[in-house]
Amino acid sequence: MNDVGLFSIYNCGVPLHYAVDIKPDYAGLAVFEVAAQGTMSGMAGVMPWADLRSYLETPPSFGNNAGFVDMAYDEVLIPDLPGLAHGGIYKGRSYIFEAGMRGADEIVDFSLIDIALGQNGRPLPWRNRFAQSAREKVDLSFRHRARAQIANALVLFMPIKAPFDQVRIEVLCEQDPILLNGTVIAGRIDDALIPKDGQWFKQFYFHAVATGVVTVPAGGRAEVPIALTWNGDGALCSHTITLKLESDAGYLPKRRLTTGPNGTGSFVVDALGLAASDRIAVKLNTEHYTAIGKIVVEVV
Secondary structure (H helix, E strand, C coil), rough: CCEEEEEEEEECCCCEEEEEEEECCEEEEEEEEEEECCCCECCCEEHHHHHHEEEEEEEECCCCCCEEEEECCCCCCEEECCCCCEEEEEEEEEEECCCCCCCCCCCCCCCEEEEEECCCCCCCCEEEEHHHHHCCCCCCCCHHHHHHHHHHEEEEEECCCCCHCCCCCECCCCCCCEEECCCCEEEEEEEHHHHCCHHHHHHHHHHEEECCCCEECCCCCCEEEEEEEEEECCCCCCCCCEEEEECCCEEECCEEEEEECCCCEEEECCCCCCCCCCCCEEEEEECCCCCEEEEEECCC
């Protein structure tokens, strides 16, 4: 299992400053543009940090907690903003609420949730990257951001659905963010140490593997045992999840597999109409992520 908590990813060239608020039932990001020396006011005036902090430490309420971006006090200058020599221009905040109105496949097992920034540097409403890109099967993080024209800010890694303070969260920043409501930083990572292959997220998730001999007699039936294992260290992932099955040959009597609490299960495959030396490739998918496992069954 991956480490949990808030991690600061520094040395990544982000020209913004953030404030972060993490609680079991919500996660929020406030964005600030670095003010230039001599800046006297923002387009919305000036506000002391103590006043804005009081506002930011009260999560926004839109009646349904659906995740709208809160733009109150947008473009106000905070001359005494912590961490910046000349203060910062506030650009708004975005929150995700566990109990907010949402789609059925947005906050579920095997999710990756972004609070990203648009081209104007303002925060966007949260989104589940895997659900959003499921149809196009955009796996690489760089490609996803390019097609959506967004920039990473706060990322919640959620291989297993859990309260937000019990998942791994990364904030991309040049310096540690301002921490609201007792939020703490669990660790700091130099961005130069992160591989630039767009696959950083995968180590924090799990996949499915066969745990027994995977052969089936021609025209016959076999049961294929599987287990969930963590990508990072190969340890067993003890979790109950329902997976979708699809095959390129043969027949699957059931196309859903629910693992037990220990992360194991099995599915049945029929080799109807197949001959020895044929192969049946079975993909195991989550609700919106394709192929967390691919098991090849040999026909003998």
